[in-house]
Amino acid sequence: MTGPSGETPTWALSMAYWLHMLATVVWLGGLAALILFVLPTARRNLEAQAYSRLVEKAQRRLDPLAWLSVVVLVGTGLFQMSASPNYEGYLAIRNRWAAAILIKHLVFFGMVAVSAYLTWGVMPRLERFALLRARGQDTPEAERLQRREVRLLWLNLILGAIVLGLTAVARAS
Numbered sequence: 779m780t781g782p783s784g785e786t787p788t789w790a791l792s793m794a795y796w797l798h799m800l801a802t803v804v805w806l807g808g809l810a811a812l813i814l815f816v817l818p819t820a821r822r823n824l825e826a827q828a829y830s831r832l833v834e835k836a837q838r839r840l841d842p843l844a845w846l847s848v849v850v851l852v853g854t855g856l857f858q859m860s861a862s863p864n865y866e867g868y869l870a871i872r873n874r875w876a877a878a879i880l881i882k883h884l885v886f887f888g889m890v891a892v893s894a895y896l897t898w899g900v901m902p903r904l905e906r907f908a909l910l911r912a913r914g915q916d917t918p919e920a921e922r923l924q925r926r927e928v929r930l931l932w933l934n935l936i937l938g939a940i941v942l943g944l945t946a947v948a949r950a951s
Contacts, residue, residue, distance in 0.1 A: 786861040794861075798854040805847035806938040808840045813931050830908050830924070834901070841897055848890055855883075864951065875951035882944035889937045892930050900927050 820832050859865050864875035871877050900923060907920035 786857075791858070791861055794854040794857045797850055798858060801847040801850035801854070802942075805844050805851070806935070806942075808843060809931065809935050809938065812836060812840060813928070813935055817928060817931075826921075827908075827911060830904070830911075830920070833924070833927075834905060834908065837896075837901055841901075844893060845897075848893070851886070864948075873951065875948045878944045878948040878951065882941050882948065885937050885940050885944065889934050889941070892934050892937070896927065896930055896934075900930065 816836060817833065820829050824832060859879065862875070864873060864879075866872055866876065869880075871880060904920065904923055904927065907917040907923065910917050911920065
């Protein structure tokens, strides 16, 4: 997608930047709202079963948006990187920009791994515990797993802040 002079058209790069920022806001904004506002308020005001149901329903709404955001971030990020004059090739770490981008991508893939574990590891187990609880069975592990879920959500939010910081370092280079 290059113009006659071999450069990326401004409109395409602008669209990629916009979509990249939008996906970032959706993923990190949803995560921040959940961790900083929804979960603390729900924990203080709801009984354990209602809290579990709320968290499960919130995660079900946020997960598809988060995964769509990941796909958009990968696609637009690769496009932006290939258009950058600082990009000198795969694993060519010859400047501060390249180092910041490499570390950013490593942290980003850490976030994706944590998200995958939450989506396909923690959430199904929590849903299973909720079903058992609804049948009147004791689920002492559920609270421990909920605490792990919150810690992992916090970890992802912190990693997201690091990604934003590394983006700032790359942009300033």
